[in-house]
Amino acid sequence: AQTVTQSQPEMSVQEAETVTLSCTYDTSESDYYLFWYKQPPSRQMILVIRQEAYKQQNATENRFSVNFQKAAKSFSLKISDSQLGDAAMYFCAYRRVSGSRLTFGEGTQLTVNP
Amino acid sequence: SQTIHQWPATLVQPVGSPLSLECTVEGTSNPNLYWYRQAAGRGLQLLFYSVGIGQISSEVPQNLSASRPQDRQFILSSKKLLLSDSGFYLCAWSLRTGRVNGYTFGSGTRLTVV
Numbered sequence: 001a002q003t004v005t006q007s008q009p010e011m012s013v014q015e016a017e018t019v020t021l022s023c024t025y026d027t028s029e030s031d032y033y034l035f036w037y038k039q040p041p042s043r044q045m046i047l048v049i050r051q052e053a054y055k056q057q058n059a060t061e062n063r064f065s066v067n068f069q070k071a072a073k074s075f076s077l078k079i080s081d082s083q084l085g086d087a088a089m090y091f092c093a094y095r096r097v098s099g100s101r102l103t104f105g106e107g108t109q110l111t112v113n114p
Numbered sequence: 115s116q117t118i119h120q121w122p123a124t125l126v127q128p129v130g131s132p133l134s135l136e137c138t139v140e141g142t143s144n145p146n147l148y149w150y151r152q153a154a155g156r157g158l159q160l161l162f163y164s165v166g167i168g169q170i171s172s173e174v175p176q177n178l179s180a181s182r183p184q185d186r187q188f189i190l191s192s193k194k195l196l197l198s199d200s201g202f203y204l205c206a207w208s209l210r211t212g213r214v215n216g217y218t219f220g221s222g223t224r225l226t227v228v
Contacts, residue, residue: 101163
């Protein structure tokens with residue numbers, strides 16, 4: 001079974017600085033999708049960024065980028081120029097190509113200090 | 115555009131009372147539908163998913179059940195609530211096909227069983 005591990009329950013960053021959130025996963029599949037979701041205090045789940053495993057190029061969405069290391073089964077999220085609105089719980093998630101279910105990590109609570 | 119509606123937003127119910135949470139999707143057809151529970155603000159546990167009308171898969175045996183009476187309607191129910199059913203419930207949908215496909219989540223229901 002696929003598992004997703006986020007080893008950092010909490011992280012903090014100063015406003016305007018850069019922070020990296022870690023995620024590792026376990027799978028025997030060669031093709032799959034990876035996602036980062038953000039859950040602010042409102043608890044609405046918001047998709048931040050997605051990565052297809054067959055693509056070597058790391059995905060980027062404005063200030064958010066990933067470091068996808070397929071061999072190491074690592075998928076970290078980098079937030080540049082952190083803003084107060086980035087404060088949230090961040091979840092890493094995995095999905096098989098042939099399936100539709102998402103497997104989530106336990107989350108990392110990010111605090112942004114002014 | 116597609117939207118997902120989930121209600122109620124907040125619910126306080128006594129132990130032993132019934133439960134019905136409803137989720138509807140607009141702007142798409144034949145979606146996959148999901149119910150997740152999130153306890154204590156961490157980790158999302160998949161409860162049920164559905165790939166079509168009347169087709170329900172249960173991930174975790176428990177006091178809850180789900181039904182899909184219409185293509186874009188997904189209902190989470192219980193005949194008798196337990197204290198342990200308290201939590202934050204999220205409905206989500208995804209396209210049945212499509213190569214890169216995350217979930218779109220509803221705004222959630224905070225259930226407190228007293």
